[in-house]
Amino acid sequence: MIAALTLASPVRRDLLIRGGLALGLVAVLLLAALALPPEGPPVSALARNLAPSLAHPFGTDSLGRDMALRTALALATSIKVGLFAAVLSTAVAVVFGLAAASHRLADRLVGVATELALGLPHFVLILLISYAAGGGMAGVILGVGLTHWPRLTRVLRLEAQTVAASDYVAISRGLGRGPVWIARHHLAPHLIPQIVAGFVLIFPHAVLHEAGLSFVGLGIPPHLPSIGVILADSLRALMAGHWWVAVFPGAGLMLVALTVERFGEALRRAADPSEGVA
Amino acid sequence: MLSAEDIRHGFGGRDVLRGVSLRLAPGEVLGIGGASGAGKSTLGRILAGRTRPEGGRVRWQGAGLPGRGPCPVQHAPQSPDAATDPRWPVAKILKNGGPPDAGAVAALGIRADWSRRLPGELSGGELARVSLARMIRPETRVLICDEITAQLDALAARDLWQALLPLARARGMALIVISHDAGLRRALAARDTVLTDGRLCQA
Numbered sequence: 001m002i003a004a005l006t007l008a009s010p011v012r013r014d015l016l017i018r019g020g021l022a023l024g025l026v027a028v029l030l031l032a033a034l035a036l037p038p039e040g041p042p043v044s045a046l047a048r049n050l051a052p053s054l055a056h057p058f059g060t061d062s063l064g065r066d067m068a069l070r071t072a073l074a075l076a077t078s079i080k081v082g083l084f085a086a087v088l089s090t091a092v093a094v095v096f097g098l099a100a101a102s103h104r105l106a107d108r109l110v111g112v113a114t115e116l117a118l119g120l121p122h123f124v125l126i127l128l129i130s131y132a133a134g135g136g137m138a139g140v141i142l143g144v145g146l147t148h149w150p151r152l153t154r155v156l157r158l159e160a161q162t163v164a165a166s167d168y169v170a171i172s173r174g175l176g177r178g179p180v181w182i183a184r185h186h187l188a189p190h191l192i193p194q195i196v197a198g199f200v201l202i203f204p205h206a207v208l209h210e211a212g213l214s215f216v217g218l219g220i221p222p223h224l225p226s227i228g229v230i231l232a233d234s235l236r237a238l239m240a241g242h243w244w245v246a247v248f249p250g251a252g253l254m255l256v257a258l259t260v261e262r263f264g265e266a267l268r269r270a271a272d273p274s275e276g277v278a
Numbered sequence: 279m280l281s282a283e284d285i286r287h288g289f290g291g292r293d294v295l296r297g298v299s300l301r302l303a304p305g306e307v308l309g310i311g312g313a314s315g316a317g318k319s320t321l322g323r324i325l326a327g328r329t330r331p332e333g334g335r336v337r338w339q340g341a342g343l344p345g346r347g348p349c350p351v352q353h354a355p356q357s358p359d360a361a362t363d364p365r366w367p368v369a370k371i372l373k374n375g376g377p378p379d380a381g382a383v384a385a386l387g388i389r390a391d392w393s394r395r396l397p398g399e400l401s402g403g404e405l406a407r408v409s410l411a412r413m414i415r416p417e418t419r420v421l422i423c424d425e426i427t428a429q430l431d432a433l434a435a436r437d438l439w440q441a442l443l444p445l446a447r448a449r450g451m452a453l454i455v456i457s458h459d460a461g462l463r464r465a466l467a468a469r470d471t472v473l474t475d476g477r478l479c480q481a
Contacts, residue, residue: 174413176346176376
């Protein structure tokens with residue numbers, strides 16, 4: 001009865017729908033990229049600058065390449081970069097958050113680092129890091145990954161401190177439970193949903209920043225498929241009135257970021273015990 | 279059995295406890311009252327070994343309280359919500375200190391069909407019983423009840439004490455009833471004390 005009620009709760013339903021949409025979209029794009037030739041759609045002199053049609057739903061670019069295929073490949077690249085960057089950010093946040101919660105000096109240091117990272121202009125910092133790392137795929141991943149940990153760090157630090165100072169942890173200790181048991185049975189169930197939600201929420205940021213970096217030429221090299229590269233290339237095409245070269249890849253990027261962002265929000269709400277336990 | 283000698287403790291330069299001494303006999307029910315901020319809860323936490331006092335010492339059978347393993351002195355805080363992990367179902371809460379003590383679980387009227395519920399899915403009175411039941415174990419010799427019924431309605435509070443007192447008596451477990459309510463302390467405790475100006479006096 002209770003289990004049925006929780007499953008039918010609006011928070012759960014939201015989570016299932018949004019999660020299914022986001023994971024489905026990501027899976028379809030990654031599978032499509034695997035099925036397509038890695039060098040991208042063929043160049044064709046006969047099919048240059050074609051407007052959207054049944055044969056080319058997203059139109060073609062100035063080299064006659066099919067924009068639907070280019071967009072799918074570029075989004076798959078974005079997703080891969082976003083995943084690596086989000087994993088890196090989440091890992092940094094977990095280490096910093098737990099260190100801050102367990103040691104006073106570490107707390108000070110992490111606090112200063114967090115303020116610094118939040119205080120500096122975001123995109124400038126990403127540019128600096130990815131430039132210093134030599135640009136390219138690794139540069140984007142490092143740049144985005146090393147700048148997106150502060151928010152999740154704060155959440156995890158607060159959550160860990162709240163749990164550690166709680167009456168229920170004091171009672172477990174009084175009943176003879178040791179620190180490892182408490183970490184496993186009290187801390188982990190509280191932190192893991194936050195970590196998962198934090199990871200999913202970092203991901204759309206990472207995807208958008210990847211496009212931004214590639215757009216200004218510091219990200220994915222121009223010969224690889226990337227939304228940022230496509231948008232940078234499309235500037236001249238736009239002048240010629242070839243709107244489809246920019247609109248479909250841009251909308252695709254927005255769709256991926258938005259779908260995952262909404263999934264992350266649903267996860268965060270479901271992770272809150274006052275609304276439902278994930 | 280449990281004794282405190284000249285306990286002193288303060289917060290931010292303000293002395294709250296200025297030399298509290300007490301002795302508790304096995305199975306005794308002791309009342310501790312006092313105004314808000316008099317240090318009742320601080321004293322309760324010190325007696326259970328949760329807070330280290332700035333001065334004085336707590337003795338358990340002549341030595342200090344055991345540093346590891348289950349503590350013979352258990353401390354039940356005021357809010358059962360704060361005392362239970364919001365992500366744990368009732369069955370897990372009851373196993374907090376090891377296999378549940380069937381006698382305590384039965385005496386406190388905990389129903390088997392609660393076992394999968396989360397703390398948020400129980401009433402205040404039900405959760406208070408679950409929270410207490412896991413602390414009443416064979417090795418528990420003293421239970422410090424810090425305003426445990428202050429958040430309950432009169433009926434739920436009466437039911438809880440009517441279950442808890444005989445259980446404590448049957449096991450020879452001592453109770454320390456911390457409450458601002460003098461009527462409640464007089465009804466429950468054979469010996470009643472009050473914290474005033476940082477000292478414990480006979481009420």
